[in-house]
Every structure is written in structure tokens, then in C-alpha cells.
Amino acid sequence: MVRQGSVIYNPYNQEQFTFLQTNASTGGAYLQIAAVVAPGGRAACGAYRHQHPLQEERFIVHSGSLWMQTGSTSKLYRAGEQVVVPRGIPHAWRNASLSETLHFTYEIAPAMQWESILETLWSLSQKGALNSRGNACFLQLAATLHRFPDHCYLAGVPVILQKGLFRTAAVIARWFGYRPYHKYRGVGKL
Secondary structure: OOOOEEEEEEOOOOOEEEEOOOOOOOOOOOEEEEEEEOOOOHHHHHHOEEOOOEEEEEEEEEOOEEEEEEEEEEEEOOOOOOOEEEEOOOOOEOOOOOOOOOOEEEEEEEEHHHHHHHHHHHHHHOOOOOOOOOOOHHHHHHHHHHHOOOOEEEOOOHHHHHHHHHHHHHHHHHHHHOOOOOOOOOOOOO
């Protein structure tokens, strides 16, 4: 279980997240993370363009440069700038630099169970269970996203269709031994 001060590290994208505020510490209002992403690193385990139907995200850049695509707009954000991604808006982000580390504060509100999803993805990265792009396989994602509904969906595919697909795939995933949640036990940092 993630607590205030917990640090998780993803070796695939060389991302380190330090939990400043958690679901428990804010009464579920929001989750706040100090993020460090190595040069060329992509969003949380190489996330595809996605949306959060019930949550708003805020990225506050401290150093480096953040490339963000929200809706049909792409923009580069530098130290001192911030971007808010309203709920339901498709987006993707990455470290825009191939030579400079990106430092930013990440907030998502409400917190819901987002920290459990991040903990699962980072745990899988520590176990070497992600592909070369840093993504979990479809059955693992289906199991996790079905267990934590209304947190994250792929952009461009109707949510109702994804819910049905995740429900069916989660059953198959269980047959193959995929668990929806993994506790992070890895060690490492940038």
C-alpha cells in the first residue's frame, strides 16, 4: 500500500514517483506526486493516449520540458509552467528532452484508486513484466482497469465498448493467472 513518502521507480521509462499526498492523507480529494522522468521518458509506463472520465490532472513543471498533447493541441511546458487536463479530455505526455531530466509535480483529483494502478504498473516494471515500450500486456491491463473502473480509458475508443471488453478480458486474464493488483516491492531510484 502506498503511503505518504513512498517512492516507486520504473526502470523501463526511468520514472521515479514520490507520493507527497495520498488518497488516505487527503480523504480521497486528490493524489500528489513529485515526479522525475529521465531524458526521453514517456508517461506512466509508456501509457497510450488516454482519458480519465472522472478525474482532473495537473502537471507543474519545475525543471526540464514536458511535451503534452491535450485534445488536438500539442504544447511544450517548461519550468514554472503548468497544465491542467480536464476530466474526459484525451491526452498523452512525455519528457520532451533527450538530454535533460524532467522534474514536475503531478496531481490528480479526486484520488480514487489511482495510486493502486500506479503501484501495479511500477511493480510489473520491477518484475520485468512489461514489453519493450514499457507497457503491460493487454490481459494485465484489462484485469487492472476492470478492477478499477472509471479511472482510465484509451482515447478514441468508446468507453462503453472498453468496459465490456475489459470485463470479458478480465475473466480470461484470471484464467491465465493475471492479478488486477500488484504490491510494489522494488527498489531503485534516479
